[in-house]
Amino acid sequence: MSSMRKSDKQLHVAMFPWLAFGHILPFFELAKVLAHKGQVRITFISTPGNINRLPKIPRHIEPFITLVSLPFLHEHKASLPENGESTMDVPIDKAAELIMAYEGLQESLAQLLKSSAPNWILFDFIGHWIPPLAKSLNIPCAFFCIFPALDTCFFHIPKSHLGNPASFRTKIEDFFGPPKWVPFPSNIGLKFHEVKKIFGGPHFAQNDHEDTILTCDLFVYRSCTEFESEWLNLVGELHNKPVIPVGVIPPTLQVRDADEEDKNPMWANIKSWLDKQRHGSVVYVAFGSEIKIPQEDITEMALGLELSGFPFFWVIRKQQLSLTDLPNGFEDRTKDRGIVCKDWVPQLKILAHESVGAYFTHCGAGSILEGLNFGRVLVTLPFYVDQSLHARVLEEKKVGVEIPRNEQDGSFTRTSVAKSLMLAMVDEEGSIYRDKAKEMGLLFSDSHIQERYIENFIEYLQNYKLKN
Known part of the structure; x- marks a missing residue:
């Protein structure tokens, strides 16, 4: 700089x-x-x-x-x-x-x-x-x-479309694809359960105002x-x-006290564990500080991580576990290859470590940028409507793999979690995601x-x- x-x-x-x-x-x-x-x-x-x-x-x-x-x-x-x-x-x-x-x-x-x-x-x-x-x-x-x-x-709604009935979105399915004012090809859209969760019943009116x-x-x-x-x-x-x-x-532009972070004893312990893992083998898991994850989702995420067989570093905020619990025996069964951390961690330093191969994330805007900055494939499980759009565009650009959900109720399974992680991390079919993420990382980190x-x-x- x-x-x-x-x-x-x-x-x-x-x-x-x-x-x-x-x-x-x-x-x-x-x-x-x-x-x-x-x-x-x-x-x-x-x-x-x-x-x-x-x-x-x-x-x-x-x-x-x-x-x-x-x-x-x-x-x-x-x-x-x-x-x-x-x-x-x-x-x-x-x-x-x-x-x-x-x-x-x-x-x-x-x-x-x-x-x-x-x-x-x-x-x-x-x-x-x-x-x-x-x-x-x-x-x-x-x-x-x-x-x-x-x-x-x-x-x-752009000003030129205000008051135009042809552009008005009044039904859930109007949000399943891009709005009419998008002139280029795109598959950006929401699923039934995402729109219903935000807007409620089968019909609603989008405010027609500037x-x-x-x-x-x-x-x-x-x-x-x-x-x-x-x-x-x-x-x-x-x-x-x-x-x-x-x-x-x-991070190359961000102004921070690097010496203070390097001296943090927590980072020393985390780095020691990461140094023992194979290059690109670790799944880093973090869902921000404010996502409230339902119990059934925590359970399927955990059992999917276990089923995948990959080493993992999972950061769970205290408020995310205030109403939920990890599956019985999960931490004992995975203690030789996984860490569950319930405290603050130096996320950028972890993502920068060469042992990390994928970032399992809710697809918040900041998380996307941080993961791609280091060329990490994103495995996405969005919870809010904007995160869902982000997940779709990452799929379009072949830098993110979205975990499939039931389109009606939004549920997902441990098997779908494990398969998505396999695709992102090691499957031959997923090599395009790994290559594209690395290319994007070179641009983001320049x-x-x-x-x-x-x-x-x-x-x-x-x-x-x-x-x-």
């Missing part, structure tokens, strides 16, 4: 992510990369509890990042669990209250923006009220999407043309907006390519003139 340098044209960018660490951390990584360039000063905004849980800012970029805490209004705080300031802390039945608390920060954010006068504000998908607020303050705003551009193309977030001045994606050029081009055409990919922000995305982004922000 190029060394940090002071610039007379230093930008001031405010960032206000949604209150989920799967969103906060990508915003924070982008903030650190921009700060490292020395051309951008960041005001990073969240609630006190979330700010306190952020990783330590490396000392050399501390002067370029200001952390600002905006506390919830009392009436909103009272409706949430104690210290409930992120989706990780709030049960699903309280999600609406968390959104209301986030929206309740509008006046505090307005006062902050007035006093600090940033050149730009980057906001998240929940912040539909931020574009009009920014416009009232004459501040350009950018929608920073941590998801691939294909999500925007699939879920958001999304407020799409009234921003700029779309920014944590993505790259090497991965989804057709979708990045399409989202700009559909919504008549400039689109800037900032790249995947790979620091020169990824540096150019960041530099182009900074240049655009510097040269932008607010349209009245």
Whole structure:
């Protein structure tokens, strides 16, 4: 990475992510990369509890990042669990209250923006009220999407199609394939159980209105043309907006305290175990920090891992096991070839280890980028609707193997888990997946390519003139 340098044209960018660490951390990584360039000063905004849980800012970029805490209004705080300031802390039945608390920060954010006068504000998908607020303050705003551009193309009706009955999706089967405004061949779509889980009964009405977030001045994606050029081009055409990919922000660009991680005794133990495994033989299993996995799914995942015969390293968050248990005797039966870890792990270091051959994942946007950065085949088991789309596009690009589910109820079996792992790891038929994943890894991990995305982004922000 190029060394940090002071610039007379230093930008001031405010960032206000949604209150989920799967969103906060990508915003924070982008903030650190921009700060490292020395051309951008960041005001990073969240609630006190979330700010306190952020990783330590490396000392050399501390002067370029200001952390600002905006506390919830009392009436909103009272409706949430104690210290409930992120989706990780709030049960699903309280999600609406968390959104209301986030929206309740509008006046505090307005006062902050007035006093600090940033050149730009980057906001998240929940912040539909931020574009009009920014416009009232004459501040350009950018929608920073941590998801691939294909999500925007699939879920958001373009302005040109608003009010057009032929484009309206009113039935479950309307979501089984790409929307009518996608002009190129694609099999992207949802399954019956995925649509029904989100929308309920057999018929529903998709709101026929313009999304407020799409009234921003700029779309920014944590993505790259090497991965989804057709979708990045399409989202700009559909919504008549400039689109800037900032790249995947790979570990080669991320600003972190490597010495501190290397000295962590947990990593020493994990590395010792990984060093004893054969090259490309280990399945790394992790489903993020917020996925609530049903008991029957945990059981089939575990027994599928056991049936596959591969060595594995499975990270299970404590909250994922709060209502579930591993199958009786599973850990004893697999103790000679598998590890179940119920604590934080240095995921990037594990994925980088040469013994890891595949990444068994829920297909969250960050997990995809991290796995492909190291050229690992992705074995996918999506749980949320956006993850399902990601799994389909990975299949299309031959870098991911999706575990088959029953299309009506979403169930899957231990046998399907084992067969999918075999296909990804060793079967001759799966060699194309392994080859394509390695090719994608070379592009994702190329620091020169990824540096150019960041530099182009900074240049655009510097040269932008607010349209009245």
